[in-house]
Amino acid sequence: MSDPALPGHHATDNHGGQRSRRSFLRTSAVLASGAAALAASLAPLRELRNYTSVEQWLQKYYKELTPDEMAKVLKRIEDEVERQYGLRPQVRDLKPMDGVEFVYALNLTRCIGCRKCVHACVAENNLSRNPEIQYIRVLRMPHGSIDMEKAEHNYNPELVPEKGYFYMPVQCQQCENPPCVKVCPVHATWQEADGITVIDYDWCIGCRYCAAACPYWARHFNFTKPSIPKDRLNPDMAYLGNRPRRQGVMEKCHFCVQRTRVGRYPACLEVCPTGARKFGNVLDPDSEVAYILKRKRVFIQLKEELGTSPRFFYYFDV
Amino acid sequence: MNVQPRTSTVLTGLAVLFLALAAAFLFTLWGRPAPLPPLPLVDLQVVNTAPVRTNLADLIRMKADLSDFDCYGCHENNKPPPLRYDANHNLIMPEEHKDIVMGHGRHNRNNNCFNCHNETNLVVLQTRDGRELKLEESTPLCGSCHGPTYRDWEAGVHGRTSGFWNRQLGAADRNGCVSCHNPHAPAFPPRKPAPEPHPLRPLAKPVLASERSH
Numbered sequence: 001m002s003d004p005a006l007p008g009h010h011a012t013d014n015h016g017g018q019r020s021r022r023s024f025l026r027t028s029a030v031l032a033s034g035a036a037a038l039a040a041s042l043a044p045l046r047e048l049r050n051y052t053s054v055e056q057w058l059q060k061y062y063k064e065l066t067p068d069e070m071a072k073v074l075k076r077i078e079d080e081v082e083r084q085y086g087l088r089p090q091v092r093d094l095k096p097m098d099g100v101e102f103v104y105a106l107n108l109t110r111c112i113g114c115r116k117c118v119h120a121c122v123a124e125n126n127l128s129r130n131p132e133i134q135y136i137r138v139l140r141m142p143h144g145s146i147d148m149e150k151a152e153h154n155y156n157p158e159l160v161p162e163k164g165y166f167y168m169p170v171q172c173q174q175c176e177n178p179p180c181v182k183v184c185p186v187h188a189t190w191q192e193a194d195g196i197t198v199i200d201y202d203w204c205i206g207c208r209y210c211a212a213a214c215p216y217w218a219r220h221f222n223f224t225k226p227s228i229p230k231d232r233l234n235p236d237m238a239y240l241g242n243r244p245r246r247q248g249v250m251e252k253c254h255f256c257v258q259r260t261r262v263g264r265y266p267a268c269l270e271v272c273p274t275g276a277r278k279f280g281n282v283l284d285p286d287s288e289v290a291y292i293l294k295r296k297r298v299f300i301q302l303k304e305e306l307g308t309s310p311r312f313f314y315y316f317d318v
Numbered sequence: 319m320n321v322q323p324r325t326s327t328v329l330t331g332l333a334v335l336f337l338a339l340a341a342a343f344l345f346t347l348w349g350r351p352a353p354l355p356p357l358p359l360v361d362l363q364v365v366n367t368a369p370v371r372t373n374l375a376d377l378i379r380m381k382a383d384l385s386d387f388d389c390y391g392c393h394e395n396n397k398p399p400p401l402r403y404d405a406n407h408n409l410i411m412p413e414e415h416k417d418i419v420m421g422h423g424r425h426n427r428n429n430n431c432f433n434c435h436n437e438t439n440l441v442v443l444q445t446r447d448g449r450e451l452k453l454e455e456s457t458p459l460c461g462s463c464h465g466p467t468y469r470d471w472e473a474g475v476h477g478r479t480s481g482f483w484n485r486q487l488g489a490a491d492r493n494g495c496v497s498c499h500n501p502h503a504p505a506f507p508p509r510k511p512a513p514e515p516h517p518l519r520p521l522a523k524p525v526l527a528s529e530r531s532h
Contacts, residue, residue, distance in 0.1 A: 023322060030329040037336030043343050115512035120365045130357045132516050153515055159508035263487030265480060270367045274506060275478040288474040
């Protein structure tokens with residue numbers, strides 16, 4: 001208002017030049033410090049770089065990406081991971097194989113509740129160590145019935161198995177009729193042709209509807225930025241699989257797509273000391289899971305009455 | 319007349335406010351999440367995929383010292399070693415074989431070495447139907463008694479598998495019986511469980527469901 005540099009003001013300003021200069025200096029000092037303060041107060045915006053980038057912001061929906069665009073996206077992710085963890089990963093976009101439908105079978109007679117699968121999964125899938133996110137929960141229940149009310153997560157005896165208890169690991173059941181997919185308002189999660197329900201972490205808006213819809217407590221939310229020690233990062237990554245997640249997105253078990261879609265067994269299966277976990281293509285009549293479903297005493301599916309029709313079967317020997 | 323001083327007072331006030339905000343943001347005076355209590359990283363032994371036992375086939379592959387398996391270094395040829403039993407019909411283990419714990423089968427019924435070992439040729443195993451098997455190829459011997467389990471094992475359903483589920487893309491690594499079971503005491507040994515989950519807001523001490531008042 002008192003700025004003498006403005007021609008309009010100068011014309012109407014009839015006071016002495018000294019006063020004008022003083023008010024000019026004062027006002028411009030105030031304006032300059034004000035502008036600097038405003039810029040500094042916007043400082044938190046700089047941190048946005050850690051959460052997102054322009055390329056990610058402008059990225060198209062997963063199913064609409066052309067192969068060229070996908071290659072660029074994968075390179076962006078590799079760059080981001082390298083900047084953050086100092087290690088160049090290999091990120092792939094793996095598609096479902098033809099004629100494959102994955103099924104998991106878990107032998108409750110053999111499981112001893114040692115929780116090795118839990119930690120092998122954490123290591124393989126780059127899960128946050130603090131706060132902890134774990135895709136597999138091992139429930140300890142007393143013999144006699146499968147009663148979730150009596151289930152216990154935090155058992156910690158000297159030795160497992162304990163007398164009078166059995167153990168039931170629960171993870172994403174890869175339902176044929178998944179409630180989590182139905183509630184997603186942005187189609188950031190969907191079921192693929194091989195039966196795996198996947199999440200596009202770049203499309204998820206973090207509304208957590210899916211976590212509320214899932215009857216198996218299989219979905220886990222990144223309330224904070226996941227923390228993964230640099231020396232424990234698994235560099236073999238897949239876009240829909242174990243690439244590091246951002247704060248504010250949902251994640252869950254994806255049957256290790258980075259392994260199973262190249263023909264390998266999931267990490268939880270390979271680490272199981274008793275061989276209680278079995279995995280394979282149920283459409284192949286010679287597969288292990290087809291043998292189990294045909295011949296073993298299969299306790300159909302967990303919470304069968306909900307109609308979710310899991311692809312995860314619990315069975316017993318004998 | 320007082321317009322200009324008031325304006326500059328307001329502007330100065332705003333500048334001070336912005337500076338204060340800037341300082342608050344820079345040092346994150348509020349909205350700073352409480353630091354999480356540190357969690358110990360899990361021992362890498364927990365994610366080790368090796369089977370629980372090292373068996374003879376592994377030792378041969380590793381070119382280890384096999385002098386323990388040279389039966390006729392101590393035993394005499396063509397002279398079946400005698401078995402001695404105490405009053406309760408428990409096998410008395412000779413001093414040289416004290417490391418062997420007999421625990422195969424319930425009620426101490428399977429206490430004859432030559433149910434599996436060949437009496438006249440100690441370096442081989444023998445099934446009840448007369449087949450002779452090398453010490454490192456014991457799986458069919460186990461199968462000669464444990465039929466249904468052997469059938470499951472052959473189908474890949476009993477026991478550990480690693481590698482490729484899709485056999486066109488790669489090989490699967492199967493383990494034999496003795497990779498997990500000690501043939502002299504085959505029950506799977508109990509083990510220490512890996513660390514339990516830590517809740518986001520840790521309780522002073524997790525209350526087990528069994529300890530809660532009903």
